[in-house]
Amino acid sequence: MAEKTVKSKPNTKPKAAAQPAVAEKPKAVEKARVAEKPKAAEKAKSPEKSKQPNALVRWWRETMGELRKVTWPTPEEAWRLTKIVLVVMFGMSVVLGLLDFLFSWLIRLILS
Secondary structure, eight states: OOOOOOOOOOOOSOOGGGSOOOOOOOHHHHHHHHHHHHHHHHHHHHHHHHHSOOHHHHHHHHHHHHHHHOOOOOHHHHHHHHHHHHHHHHHHHHHHHHHHHHHHHHHHHHHO
16 A cells, blocks of 8 residues: 655744733732723613603604605605505406306306
8 A cells, every 4th residue: 555645834934933912910900900991881771761852752763764765756656556455346247247147147046
């Protein structure tokens, strides 16, 4: 069997000695900063809660915001679409009326 030789890739990472030394922060200072953050966040949250609107006011504002995004039809477009709806309703009522008359005539014919 033939053995394969594996070539190692050169290390592309810079050596640690080439980087300047950075002084580490004491852990006590880091812990103190971490402990301070939640207190500041709690203080900031408490005034905001009193300023938040109730659910009904928030719903109304969101609804009005969404309605501002709507593209409303012009009066001409609205009238044209209204006419289309009326014509389709009239046509369907005629078709359903004829079907009702036809089926009732057939039922009368079968029963008599």
